[in-house]
Each structure stands twice: as C-alpha cells, then as structure tokens.
Amino acid sequence: MKVKLPPRHYPDFNQPFSEHYFDRQKNLYKKLIEAGISDQKAKDAVKSGYYMNNVDGNVLDSFYAPMWAFEGQFNFNNFIDIIQGKEIVKPFEKKVSTIKSVNELLDILKTDPHSNHCLEYGSLSFRGQRDEYFTKRPIPNPTLANKDGRERLIIPNIYRKYKGDFQARIMDERPNExxxxxxxxxxxxxxxxxxxxxxxxxxxxxxxxxxxxxxxxxxxxxxxxxxxxxxxxxxxxxxxxxx
Structure with a gap:
C-alpha cells in the first residue's frame, strides 16, 4: 500500500530579509512596545536586523552567524537596558594585524592553536579583501562595534550592495550556476x-x-x-x- 505524503513546503529564499523574517521581527517589535520602548526605538531595532524567534526567547542579531552566538544575542531585559543606554557592554576584543604577504598571514595563524590545527589538516578557509568596509546601524551590536558605533563588514560583495539597507538583502542571492x-x-x-x-x-x-x-x-x-x-x-x- 502506497502512502501519499503531504507536499513539502520550502521557504522562499528569494525574499528579502524583511519579508522572510517578518514574523520574528514583529515578535521583537511587539514586545519592545509592551515594555514601554518608544515606537521609533522599536522600529530602529527592527531596521538594525534584530529579531526574536519567539516572544519568550533571546534577542538575536541577524548580522552575525551562529559562531558569534554569545556576542550576537541578548537577554531581552538586557537588550532593553542596552538600547536605553542603561547598560554599557564591553566590546568583544578583536585582534587586528597588518600584513604584506601570505607568509606573514600564515605565521600569525600558526600562533593560534585552533587555526594551526585547521592549517595542518586542510580545513581552514580564509577570505581576504583589499579594503575595509564598515556600516553604522541605528542600534549597533555593542559587543562587536568600534568606539564610533561602526561595525566591520566581512561579507561577499554580493551582499555589500545592501550596505545602505540590509533589510532589503535577499536571503539566498546565488551567483550563476x-x-x-x-x-x-x-x-x-x-x-x-x-x-x-x-x-x-x-x-x-x-x-x-x-x-x-x-x-x-x-x-x-x-x-x-x-x-x-x-x-x-x-x-x-x-x-x-x-x-
């Protein structure tokens, strides 16, 4: 006897972020308003790319991948204190090096045990860029922004064109096959x-x-x-x- 399975519905990754994450950003907006945050400040949080998977969860930052989980998400009450300026968060310490050759880069990576392990076993992928790119959101991530509130963009050029409005970025804008x-x-x-x-x-x-x-x-x-x-x-x- 053949069992007919219901059709699988896949998310539409051709949508811009603002549409694909609409419900999750609505969760954040609604909860901020309920907590007494002004309409403009709540909209700034949404425009900056923050969202909540559910109203009882943490506030997540769509700018950063899961590897930055502890820097890219906040307890809701802490997030309120941060955007109101009641809580000062110390920025995540980042090491910046200036190099002139690939060998200099490799020497630096070899000083880090994890990076050196990846180099030895061929599992390290490195992406470089000739220029530095920054953006400043209405509400920057305090753990990763610099003293001017700007955040470094280490993203492919395919997304850099949305620097003026990352809410418009397409979820999966693939290059030609x-x-x-x-x-x-x-x-x-x-x-x-x-x-x-x-x-x-x-x-x-x-x-x-x-x-x-x-x-x-x-x-x-x-x-x-x-x-x-x-x-x-x-x-x-x-x-x-x-x-």
Missing amino acids: IFGTLLADDLIYYGMESPHIISERNFKKYGHIQFQNCKIFLSQKIKNTIKDGVKLKCKVQCTLTSQ
Whole structure:
C-alpha cells in the first residue's frame, strides 16, 4: 500500500530579509512596545536586523552567524537596558594585524592553536579583501562595534550592495550556476572528446560558424556529438533548476 505524503513546503529564499523574517521581527517589535520602548526605538531595532524567534526567547542579531552566538544575542531585559543606554557592554576584543604577504598571514595563524590545527589538516578557509568596509546601524551590536558605533563588514560583495539597507538583502542571492558556464564543459561532456579541442580544431578548419550552419561543414558524427552535448547540458541545467 502506497502512502501519499503531504507536499513539502520550502521557504522562499528569494525574499528579502524583511519579508522572510517578518514574523520574528514583529515578535521583537511587539514586545519592545509592551515594555514601554518608544515606537521609533522599536522600529530602529527592527531596521538594525534584530529579531526574536519567539516572544519568550533571546534577542538575536541577524548580522552575525551562529559562531558569534554569545556576542550576537541578548537577554531581552538586557537588550532593553542596552538600547536605553542603561547598560554599557564591553566590546568583544578583536585582534587586528597588518600584513604584506601570505607568509606573514600564515605565521600569525600558526600562533593560534585552533587555526594551526585547521592549517595542518586542510580545513581552514580564509577570505581576504583589499579594503575595509564598515556600516553604522541605528542600534549597533555593542559587543562587536568600534568606539564610533561602526561595525566591520566581512561579507561577499554580493551582499555589500545592501550596505545602505540590509533589510532589503535577499536571503539566498546565488551567483550563476557553474553548469551554465564553460567551466562545466569538462564535467558535462565527460567521456566525449574535449569540447575545447573540437571547437579549436573546427575554428581552424572552418572559421567562425553557427550551429544552424554546421550541416554545411561538419560530418554527421560531429553533428551528433554536438547535438548530444547540447541536449545533455540542457538536461543537467533543468535538473539542477528543478531541485
């Protein structure tokens, strides 16, 4: 007997943060108003990206990943004292180093036991950027902001364009799939003669031609190879898109 399972509903990660987290930010806004916080201050907290998963939980900061759990979340009553200036929170101590080469970077990382372990076992991913970027929210995170209330942005350029309004950032704004580029040809056409060799050889022999003209120049074997490759590439792309 086959049991028909109910359809699974996946969240829409194409929504901006403000829509995807609307209910959770509403929890925070409502509770702040109930606690006597002004409407403007409550809106500033929401605009800054804070939220509550439920009205009895902690206040979470969407700017920071789970690794910053203790710095990126607050007890609700402490959060009220912070935004009212009644509680001064000491910023998280950050080590800043200026380097001129990769070797200098590696020397610094090797002084930290955890980073050195990751280096030795090949599990450390490092992302660098040539310039420093900062933002200042209406309510900055006091544990990670500098003395001017600005917070350093270590984020991909794909999100940096939302620096003026991070509430508008798309939850999962992915770059183009690699299967839509020439970089995937070796994988997609695996088992066939390299498409790069075929393209180079045909260009040298026939010059620039379009697919619809291939019947004039190419042998049936090459035409079939091209057609099979195009069909396979479309199938892979469609499968990835549907998943």
